[in-house]
Structures are given as structure tokens and as C-alpha cells.
Amino acid sequence: MKCNHTTLIFLLIIFSFFNIPELTAQGKKQEILSKITAHRLAGKEKDSSYINLINALGLELRYSNYDSVKILSKEALYLSKKINYKRGEAKALITSSYSEVIACKDSETTLNNIDRAILLSTEIKADSTLISAYNIKAIYKTYVDDYEGAYEQYQNALLLCDNNRNPLEETKLYSNLATLFSILGDSDESIKFYIRALAITDRLDDKFWVGVVKSNLGFLYNDTHQFDKAIIFLDESIQIFIEVDRKEWLAYAYLTKANILLNIKETKEALRYLDLSKGLQKNLIDKKLKQDLLLSYTKYYQQINELEKSEELAQEGYLSSIENQNQILIANFSEILYQLNKEKKNQKEALFYLEKFKNITDSTALQSKQNALALLNAKTNFQKQQNDLKLENQRTIKQQKTYITFSIFIVFLVILIAYYGYRNNNIITNLNHQLEDKTQILENSEKTLKYANETQEKLFSIISHDLKSPINALKNLLLLIKNGDIKPSEFLNFAPKLYNDVDAMSFTLNNLLSWSKSQMNGFVNKPINFNVSEKINNSIQLLQENANQKTISIINSVPKAAEVYCDVNQFNLIVRNLVTNGIKFTPSGGEIHIQAAEEKHFWKISIKDNGVGIPTDVLKKLFKPDSALQSTYGTNKEKGTGLGLLLCKEMVTKNGGEIVVKSTVNGGSTFYFTMHKEPINTN
Structure with a gap:
């Protein structure tokens, strides 16, 4: 049987009264339903106020009944188009999209509907509806892990809020921005x-949003282990949600309170709040919240040592998380399943879930998101500055027009008005110059960030190749032993090669760790006075085995009295990198000579080899990041990334010195670097 839209809305009203018991207990929804019924009896279905009521009811049902919201939105769209009510059409699209996101039914259609709502709201200049559209688009972008897009939409909405001074929408947007971070x-x-x-929220009459913000603050304080603050905010929000009868948020608050109690080992009270949340979630469609509840029950049974029940729930949560592609929950359930299987001494299963957990938690996705957000912040600040300058220009032009109008009535102020006109033109010119300067600065910052990202990608590509090759070789060799293709005694023939590979990997990883620290936090200098010759002898001892393999002599001719003031760990790393390069590019039977010359304020240390030397074109760009990151081979096919020289450059500079190199092809290379004798201001 074919139902028209009017029949569907009428059936929905009957369904709402008789099949959703909690709806009749909520005054706001009851009031909306009564008004809808009154409009129908009066034959006002094609009135804009009737469409607004349908949209309002859909918004109230978005957490509890996806199918009902779909019917309501379809009806509102149909009627809005029929009477050309574009605001009603935009609101219907927003409500429908919001419900789809909550029910995890988001698709390309959802995004198209949101964009259509933005277009309609912009066309009719309905700023409040446009703010809601930007907000739901940002929520959608967050659900699909497009955090840069989400941030951009929130900024669009906040710009509108600045112009309209809407405290409710500002509260929503700042809350959602907080969730994004x-x-x-x-x-x-x-x-x-x-x-x-x-x-x-102090400017709002609606207590509900005070509860929303406080419940989320409680969640975050729990996440940062500030449990006392978390409980205070959660208790206040629970009381508010009870008063305003918002069951979906009350279920969330109960669950958060239960998690706090689990964290402080109050299991009996935690179970009470878990059960309260579970009872409220029966009529909700938020799958994410239900999965979070399942995770909390799993932790509860694990804490009270009912491990079989905990494992059963963990398996259920793990499978549903995979189905919903929720990586965070997959990691959480994997961690619990690993702990439970480890307790049962089921090593195979424990290792399986540990690997799942590690694969997710060890990923670099978070760092990438933060980099994207940093870039977006730069773009957003630039856009905001542009908008501010445009507004300032508009105010200046408006002021100039006022002077001109005033001059028609007061002749004796013509000279003064001309003066102000000239002055304001200069202001506009200066503002435009400022805009151009700031635009150039931001463009340069963007190029710098892009250059740094490309350099990092190149670095990790090279290191990935140089680390995987020896690991795969070792893996294949062990596989041959396991399969009986070679005897254990034959394995000893490969030991020197394996030792060299592992040693090279260790050195590469050590350089990578030092470089990563410098990129994220910068080097932290801890300078002291120490004897140069002693530290160089220590480094030579560490590298002697590598030199012996190529019968290379390392001679330390540094004066015994030479002392410098710098970070000793960074000094050791500089020496080891430069000596390692000398060993790598010096043929068998060669020589590396280390000397130091005393200057007025510093010691000039040189590390000279009689190796293959460095070509002139490579020498010119040796310490530049993009050209230095090249996988090169030594005289015995030793691998390297060029990262060591970058570290040397950074650490010498950080300690107030300089580093240079002189080299002749087939005539060897000499690296010189300086270190101060006494403390200096390295900033």
C-alpha cells in the first residue's frame, strides 16, 4: 500500500503516543505533539509554523528514534518545498543529518544534505540556521576523522556567532571544539x-547546556586522573539532567560516573551507575555510547575477578567495534583480551590481542592529526586577520562617508573633512600593506611547514628501507635454520655480517631518536666542563671493533689539557657520528686522525681521514636537510642516511659552535667543529 506524507506523519504521531512511553513523560515533547495535533485538526499542515513543529519534534527524537526522525524530516522537506519555505527545508536537512550521524548511518548523502542546508541558509541569510548547519557538518567531519575539516567548520560558525552574539550557539560550538581537541x-x-x-552558560536560561558542559568536564578530569574535580562536575550535571529530564545525557553522565568509580576501585557503587546508564540506554540509538557501556562492564567484571564474564563481554565488544570500525574501542577491548588470555596462560591468543593493541596505539595517526591541525590553525588565523582588516576598512570607509555627508551642511568644515579623508586613505593604505606583509609571512610559514613535512617523509622512507633490509635478512636466515635448510654450525659464518647489520641498525636508531627529540622538543642542553681527550678515547673504544674490521687506525692527538664547556652527551654523539663517517668512507688500511687546536675562546677539534673524499656538488649542500637525507654506501657497502651530519650540525650550533668540512675526491675529508672553553649564552 502506498502512503502519502500526510498519512506517514499521522501514523508517527500515533506511534509517538503509544509506542514511546518515555515521550509522554517529557513535557517538551508532549507539548510539541499537542501543537502538531492542533494544527492538523485546524487544517494548517501547509503552514510554516506546522513545519517548524515537525522539525522541533525530530530534533527532540534524534537520540532515541532514528526511523521517526527520518519520517519527520521527509515530511518537513516535502511541505517546505511545496510552500517554498527554505528555512524549514534547511532545518529538516540538518535534523535528518544529525540523526544519521548519531545512528552511525553517515554517508555521502548525509554530507550532501548538510551542504544543501548551508546553501539554503546562506541564500536566505538565516544566520542561526547556518550556524547549526556548520556545527553538524563539523560533527560529521569529526565522525569520519576529517579533523581539519571539522576545525574549519567550527571556525566558520564562530565567525557568525561573533557577529550575532548568540550565547547558546557559542556554548555548543566551544563544547564541540573541546571535544575535537x-x-x-x-x-x-x-x-x-x-x-x-x-x-x-551564565548568560543562558537553559540549564541543560550547563549540564552538558559540566558532564564533559567531568569526563576530561577523569581522563586526566583529577578524580575529585571529575566527581564534583558529574554530580552537578546528573542533578541537572534529572531536573530537565534529558535521558540521553543522563545515561552518558551515569556511565562517566561509573568509570570514575572504577578508576578509584569502588566497584560496588560503579555497578549501580552502570546499571542506571544501561536502563536509560534501552530506548537510545547511540551505538557509540552502548559500546562504551559494554567496555565499562567488561572492566568491572575484570576488577571483581569474574574473568569468564569479562572475557565474554570483551569478545562481544571487540567484534562490534570491528564492525563499526572504531579503532579506539578495538584497542581497548584488545588490551583487556590480552590481559585475560595472559592470566589464563593462553599465550597464542594473548600475543594476537597484544599485537592488535600495539598496532593501533603505536600508530603515528595522532601526530599527523596534530600537524594538520597546526597547519589549519595558521590558515584560520590568516583568514581571521583578513576578515578583521576588511571590517576595519569598512568602518574607515563608513566614517569617511559620514564626513562627506556632514560637509554638505557645514561648509566651514570642508578643510577638516579633506584632512580626515587624506588621513583615512593613508590608514587604508597602511592596512593593505600590513595585509600583504602578513600574507607573505603566512605563505612563507606554509612553505616552511611543507618543506619540513617533505623532509620527514623522505627521512622515514630511507630509514624504513635501511632498517627493514637487515631485519628481513635476519628473518630469512632464521627461517632457513628453522626449516633445516642450513645447519646451526653454518649459521656462525653469517655472525660477523649479522653483527655489522645489527650494529648499523643500533646506530641509525640512536641517531633517529636524537633527531626526533630535537624536532619535537628541541635539544635540552646540560653543559658541563670536561676533558676532551678522555671523551674522545671513550668514543674510539666504542667504535674500535668497526675500525678493526677494516684495519683502520684511529689516532687521538688531542692535548691532554684540552677542556670544553658543553653538553657531554651531545659532544659524544658528534664525535661518534664523524668518526663513524670516517670509518665508513675510508678503505681498508686507512687512518683517522683526531686533533685539537686552542683558540682564544674555544677549542677547534678536527677529525681527518684519508678516505674517498666528497664530490664538490655534494659538499656544497652537505648540511642541508633535503640533500643530506640520502642513503649512501661506504667503501664496504655500509649503509647510512645522512641524518648523522644533520644531528652534528644542530648539536654544534646548539652549543654555540660552528662546523665546517674540507674534502678532496680520493684525498680524504677533514671535519672541523668548535666548542667554547667557558660558559656562554647559547640563546
Whole structure:
């Protein structure tokens, strides 16, 4: 049987009254239903106020009944198009899209509907509806892990809020921005946004949003182990949600409170709140919240040592998380299953889940998101500066027009008005110059960031290749032994080669660790006075085995009295990198000579080899990141990335010195670097 839209909405009203018991208990939804019924009896189905009521009811049902929201939105769209009510059409699209995201039914159609709502709201200049559209688009972008897109949409919405001074929408946006930073792992920044949102709620009459912000603050304080603050905010939010009868948020608050109690080992009370949350979730469609509840029950049974029940729930959660492609929950359930299988001494299963857990938690996805967000912040700040300058220009032009109008009535102020006109033109010119300068600065920053990202990608590509090759060789050799293709005694023939590969990997990893620390936090200098000759002897001892394999002599002619003031660990790393390069590019039977010459304020240390030398074209760009990161081979096919020289350059500079190189092809190379005798201001 074919039902038209009017029949569907009527059936929905009957369904709402008789099949959703909690709806009749909620005054706001009951009131909306009563008004819808009154409009129908009066034959006002084609009135804009009737469409607004349908959209309002859909918004109220978005957490509890996806199918009902779909019917309501379809009806609102149909009627809005019929009477050309574009605001109603936009709101229907927003409500439908919001419900689809909550129910995890997002698709390309969802995004198209949101974009259509943005277009309609922009066309009719409905700023409040446009803010809602930007907000739901940002939520959608967050659900599909497009954090840069989400941040951009929130900024668009906030610009509109600045112009319209809408405290409710500002509260929502800052709360959602806080959630975005929480997802990115920046709890401190997230708390700042929630505190800002909480301050705005003082201007609201709606207590519900105070509860929303406080419940989320409770969640974050629990996440950062500030349990006392977390409990205070959660208890306050629970009381608010009970008063305003918002069951979906009450279920979330109960669950968060239960997790806090689990963290402080109050299991009996935690179970009570878990059961309260479970009872409220029966009529909700938020799959994410239900999976979080399942995870909390799993942790509860694990804490009270009912391991079989915990494992049963963990298996259920693990499978549903895979189905919903929720990587965080997959990691959480994998960790619990690893612990449970380890307790049962089921090594095979334990290792399987440990690998799953490690694969997710060890990924670099979070760092990539933070880099993307940093780039987006730069773009957003640039856009905001542009908007500010445009507004300033508009105000200046408006002021100039006022002077001109005023001059028609007061003749004796013509000279003064001309003066102001000239002055304002200069202001506009200066503002335009400032805009051009800032645009150039931001473009340069973007190029610098792009250059750094390309350099890092090149570095990791080379290191990945240089690390995987020896590991695969070792793996294949062990496989031959395992399969009986070679005898254990024959394995000894490969021992020197394996030792060299492992030693090279160790050195590469050590350089990579030092470089990574410098890129993320910068080197932290801890300078002291120490004897140069002693430290160089220590480094030679560490590298003597490598030199012996090529019968290379390393001679330390540094004066015994030479002392410098710098970070000793960085000094050792500089020497080891330069000596290692000398060993690598010097043929068998060669010589490496280390000397030091005393200057007025520093010691000039030189490391000279009689190796193959460096070509002139390579020498010119040796210490530049993009050209230095090249996988090169030594005289015995030793591998390298060029990262060592970059580290040497950074660490010498950080300690207030300089590094240079002189080289002749087939005539050897000499690296010189300086270190100060006494403390200096390295900043």
C-alpha cells in the first residue's frame, strides 16, 4: 500500500503516543505533539509554523528514534518545498543529518544534505540556521576523522556567532571544539574550551547546556586522573539532567560516573551507575555510547575477578567495534583480551590481542592529526586577520562617508573633512600593506611547514628501507635454520655480517631518536666542563671493533689539557657520528686522525681521514636537510642516511659552535667543529 506524507506523519504521531512511553513523560515533547495535533485538526499542515513543529519534534527524537526522525524530516522537506519555505527545508536537512550521524548511518548523502542546508541558509541569510548547519557538518567531519575539516567548520560558525552574539550557539560550538581537541589527545586544550563554554552558560536560561558542559568536564578530569574535580562536575550535571529530564545525557553522565568509580576501585557503587546508564540506554540509538557501556562492564567484571564474564563481554565488544570500525574501542577491548588470555596462560591468543593493541596505539595517526591541525590553525588565523582588516576598512570607509555627508551642511568644515579623508586613505593604505606583509609571512610559514613535512617523509622512507633490509635478512636466515635448510654450525659464518647489520641498525636508531627529540622538543642542553681527550678515547673504544674490521687506525692527538664547556652527551654523539663517517668512507688500511687546536675562546677539534673524499656538488649542500637525507654506501657497502651530519650540525650550533668540512675526491675529508672553553649564552 502506498502512503502519502500526510498519512506517514499521522501514523508517527500515533506511534509517538503509544509506542514511546518515555515521550509522554517529557513535557517538551508532549507539548510539541499537542501543537502538531492542533494544527492538523485546524487544517494548517501547509503552514510554516506546522513545519517548524515537525522539525522541533525530530530534533527532540534524534537520540532515541532514528526511523521517526527520518519520517519527520521527509515530511518537513516535502511541505517546505511545496510552500517554498527554505528555512524549514534547511532545518529538516540538518535534523535528518544529525540523526544519521548519531545512528552511525553517515554517508555521502548525509554530507550532501548538510551542504544543501548551508546553501539554503546562506541564500536566505538565516544566520542561526547556518550556524547549526556548520556545527553538524563539523560533527560529521569529526565522525569520519576529517579533523581539519571539522576545525574549519567550527571556525566558520564562530565567525557568525561573533557577529550575532548568540550565547547558546557559542556554548555548543566551544563544547564541540573541546571535544575535537579531546579526540586529538590534547586534554589541556580541551578543558580550556570547556571552561570558556561554561563561562558563556551564565548568560543562558537553559540549564541543560550547563549540564552538558559540566558532564564533559567531568569526563576530561577523569581522563586526566583529577578524580575529585571529575566527581564534583558529574554530580552537578546528573542533578541537572534529572531536573530537565534529558535521558540521553543522563545515561552518558551515569556511565562517566561509573568509570570514575572504577578508576578509584569502588566497584560496588560503579555497578549501580552502570546499571542506571544501561536502563536509560534501552530506548537510545547511540551505538557509540552502548559500546562504551559494554567496555565499562567488561572492566568491572575484570576488577571483581569474574574473568569468564569479562572475557565474554570483551569478545562481544571487540567484534562490534570491528564492525563499526572504531579503532579506539578495538584497542581497548584488545588490551583487556590480552590481559585475560595472559592470566589464563593462553599465550597464542594473548600475543594476537597484544599485537592488535600495539598496532593501533603505536600508530603515528595522532601526530599527523596534530600537524594538520597546526597547519589549519595558521590558515584560520590568516583568514581571521583578513576578515578583521576588511571590517576595519569598512568602518574607515563608513566614517569617511559620514564626513562627506556632514560637509554638505557645514561648509566651514570642508578643510577638516579633506584632512580626515587624506588621513583615512593613508590608514587604508597602511592596512593593505600590513595585509600583504602578513600574507607573505603566512605563505612563507606554509612553505616552511611543507618543506619540513617533505623532509620527514623522505627521512622515514630511507630509514624504513635501511632498517627493514637487515631485519628481513635476519628473518630469512632464521627461517632457513628453522626449516633445516642450513645447519646451526653454518649459521656462525653469517655472525660477523649479522653483527655489522645489527650494529648499523643500533646506530641509525640512536641517531633517529636524537633527531626526533630535537624536532619535537628541541635539544635540552646540560653543559658541563670536561676533558676532551678522555671523551674522545671513550668514543674510539666504542667504535674500535668497526675500525678493526677494516684495519683502520684511529689516532687521538688531542692535548691532554684540552677542556670544553658543553653538553657531554651531545659532544659524544658528534664525535661518534664523524668518526663513524670516517670509518665508513675510508678503505681498508686507512687512518683517522683526531686533533685539537686552542683558540682564544674555544677549542677547534678536527677529525681527518684519508678516505674517498666528497664530490664538490655534494659538499656544497652537505648540511642541508633535503640533500643530506640520502642513503649512501661506504667503501664496504655500509649503509647510512645522512641524518648523522644533520644531528652534528644542530648539536654544534646548539652549543654555540660552528662546523665546517674540507674534502678532496680520493684525498680524504677533514671535519672541523668548535666548542667554547667557558660558559656562554647559547640563546
